[in-house]
Amino acid sequence: MVDHVVVRVFTGPDGSGGNPLGVVMDGAAVPGTRERQHLAAELGYSETVFVDDARAGRVDIRTPSTPLPFAGHPLIGVASWLRSRGEPVDVLRPPAGEVPTWQEDGLTWIRGRAAWVPGRRTQGFATVAEVDELPAPPPGEGWLYAWAWEDEAAGRVRARGFPRRGDGVAEDEATGAAALVLTAELGRSLTVRQGAGSQILTRFLGDGVVELGGRVTAAG
Numbered sequence: 391m392v393d394h395v396v397v398r399v400f401t402g403p404d405g406s407g408g409n410p411l412g413v414v415m416d417g418a419a420v421p422g423t424r425e426r427q428h429l430a431a432e433l434g435y436s437e438t439v440f441v442d443d444a445r446a447g448r449v450d451i452r453t454p455s456t457p458l459p460f461a462g463h464p465l466i467g468v469a470s471w472l473r474s475r476g477e478p479v480d481v482l483r484p485p486a487g488e489v490p491t492w493q494e495d496g497l498t499w500i501r502g503r504a505a506w507v508p509g510r511r512t513q514g515f516a517t518v519a520e521v522d523e524l525p526a527p528p529p530g531e532g533w534l535y536a537w538a539w540e541d542e543a544a545g546r547v548r549a550r551g552f553p554r555r556g557d558g559v560a561e562d563e564a565t566g567a568a569a570l571v572l573t574a575e576l577g578r579s580l581t582v583r584q585g586a587g588s589q590i591l592t593r594f595l596g597d598g599v600v601e602l603g604g605r606v607t608a609a610g
Contacts, residue, residue, distance in 0.1 A: 392419050392429060394438070399467040400564035400588040400604035407587030409564035410609055411467040412438035417450060423457075430454055436559045439464040444472055447479040447491075455557035460486035460506040462566015462590075462602045470498040470606035497591065497603045500566075504574035504598040507567040509533050512575060518548040526561040527552040535568040540583065547572070549584045564588035570600045 393415060398408025412433045417440035420426050430438040430452035437458065440450040449468055451458040458464075465482050469491040472479055482489040486506040492499050515521050515538040524536055537549040549569070551562035562568075563585035573580050573592040582590040593601040 391432075392416075394433070395471065396435075396609035397467045397471055398607050398609050399463040399470075400566070400584070400590050401607050402583075402587040402589045402605075404587070405607065407563060407585055407589070408605075408607060409463045409562065409585070409588060410435050411464055413468055413471050414438065414440045417442035426450065426452055427455075427457070431557070434558060436553070436562050437461055437464045439468045441468065441472075444477045444479070447482040447489075449482055449484050451484055453553070453555065453557065454559060455555050457485070458567075460484055460489070460502055460567060462500065462502070462570060463564055463604075465489055465491065465500050465502075466498045466566060466602065466604055467606055469500065473498075494603065496605070498606055499601055499603040501595075501599065501601045502567075502570055504571050504600065507571050510535055510568045510571045512537060512568070512572050514538065521548050521550055524550060524552075526550075527554050530554065533568070535565065535572060537572060537582075545578055545580045547580050547582045549582050551584065561585070564590060564604070566590060566602045566604070570602055573600045574598050 401408035412435045431454040442448040451464045490501045512535045534552045540546040551565035569590045580592045591603040
């Protein structure tokens, strides 16, 4: 097995939740597209990120079945991990483009564009209970981000994410890219409670640009 570390991204204030992320420290150890996809499937995390050039911030993101040009939890996770190793970066460079990243009040933040996240369909429900009662995954095809207001005035949302790719990931514990899309659609900043206990913070900047923030902890 290729050396890798695992961190939990978007953990809640009490340390619960968080989406596990595989980080392959030496991307050069897995140089081929086929080999990377095979390893991502073998590891089985919702995403695995390969660090190709830590100093330049060049990274490659893979689900168990497909590469992604942009994804929130891998970019926040790898930015935090690089900083913890004494290799902080100001800009990450996944295939989608340049993604600024920074630390603020103990959280790791990135800035991205909704246009970088195709295929994430959001569906609002009337109550949190309806979201909680959905099976994993719900019937249907294609990525579904189910959500409901917990407190609309305060911008608090309950959400669950269902990739429905057929690759063994029935439900995503925390999905930064989908939260970004929802933020752009609603046109306001949000605090998202997703999965079993994860928390995603967003800031709406306008014109489809959104900042994503969250806590990152070592997997235990």
